[in-house]
Amino acid sequence: MRHTKSAAGGSRSARRAERRKTTSRRQRLLGLAALAVVTLLAAGLVARGGHGGDGGAQARTADTSRTSPSPEAVRTEARGRPSASPGASASAKAKPSTSPKASPEAPESPDPGPKSGTGLFTTASASGGLVGHGATVRRYTVQVEGGSGISANEAARQIERVLADPRGWTADGRDSFQLVGSGPHDFDVKIATPDTVDHLCGQAGLDTHGEVNCDVGSQVIVNLKRWLTGSPEFSGPVEEYRALIINHEVGHRIGHGHETCPAPGRPAPAMMQQIYGLKGCAPNAWPYDRNGTYLGGPSVP
Template sequence: MRQKKPAARDSRTARRSEERKATSRRRGLLGLAALAVVTLLAAGLVARGGHGGHGGDGGAEAGSAGTSRTSPSPEAVRTEARGRPSASTGAGKSPKAKPSKSPEMSASPGPGPKSGTGLFTTASASGGLVGHGATVRRYTVQVEGGSGISATEAARQIERVLADPRGWTANGRDSFQLVGSGPHDFEVKIATPDTVDRLCGQAGLDTHGEVNCDVGSQVIVNLKRWLTGSPEFSGPVEEYRALIINHEVGHRIGHGHETCPGAGRPAPAMMQQIYGLKGCAPNAWPYDRNGTYLGGPAVA
């Protein structure tokens, strides 16, 4: 019996050794599992951080003094349907205007090029202050290279729209001034459809080559709409351009969308006339010649 005791002790020693080895293996496996979890978590955090870090970077192509950068901002939602591209003056259909039999009525040119250089020329034209309001907004006019239109000519047309007595200066609060350089509050950019899609798309807007948008400090006008108006607009293209400017600048100075105030009455300039006039007459101006606001009920 005494000869068997060492064997028993050896057996117990062997079992304890195996138990220690098993414990060591379990700890090793647990350590590897923990390391894998930490690695996966770290990878997930890096992926989320990398994606979100580019969300606010909407840089346009640099290359000229007229080129701006866009970024999501309160201005970016002041488009049709609060964040959709502007359809009041585009989207294949556009607001109708009263037919004009004036000899000054001009035929619409072709739609112009689909794409340009992506670089903008700022009109050197400047003008005097228009309006008597205490709030003065200075603006520049910029035209994309390759669009085939004159920046100076476009600037003068826009200046006439904002100076018209039927325009926003009739509210007695807002004044405007065209500037060719220096500090300004917003830019009106006339761009080819592809460039409009790129600039507006940087703010998450889908303009599908057809419509305008209002992004950051920019009113971006689609060249196609500027040149051809819309098949639904029966007046001269110059009147259609007035609707583009009045609607977008209206958003810029704080106006939301409105709807028809009653059958036969002028459609508000802030109405999405493209979706139907609801019995109203087409109209491009926020005020009439007597200074009466041509508004309607607000659209929620």
């Protein structure tokens, strides 16, 4: 009998031990399952938060990058073209540099001068004789805006040389010009800062967008930036580009409209908008060649 009771007691002890092992396994499994659920929930929340933040920032960036095109200019070098400035076009096409070092051979950009001046003009006291043999005499003054850093008398002599050049408008046999420092005159050549050019040309409804020149009323208005830096499309010296400015705007005054390149390799007409590309022509500042041949091209409507 003692032997049977001992056996029964051993059986019960074994069953209790087995139940304890089973309970322990279940608790471990439940704990692992709960940990997995918490981990998955946390991962889902992080993923949703990151995507939403990036998308919102991208949408706001897209909204703030919108720009509106400016109106085109009329009776200026920019006629028929929108406001895209040579500086802005260069920025749009620029490629990232492959080296942090600047090239030692890179030429220095010419100083474009101040963006704004005083708005007041000094008239050059210089005067000159009649140039040309045409019956139509056009007298003009040269005026320079205060704060531009330009000498009115020096500018007047440069402009006088342009209009007196045998390749200029006097070669048409109809027009003559005379620089005067005072008294009756037909038009003024004004060299002004970009902001003042925009204001003066804007009064006539023209948009020079801080970059180009215009001819309005009795004024040929020259943008100081162009006078000092020329144009990236014109490979000649800046003095030649100044001649182009004067010949182009005075050409408007005496009745010429815009022209375009006659053929690749030919000289670009002085009445061409050369600041926006030469279309295969060679840069040229003069309406006539030294033989008195007009260097024109097809008219631009």
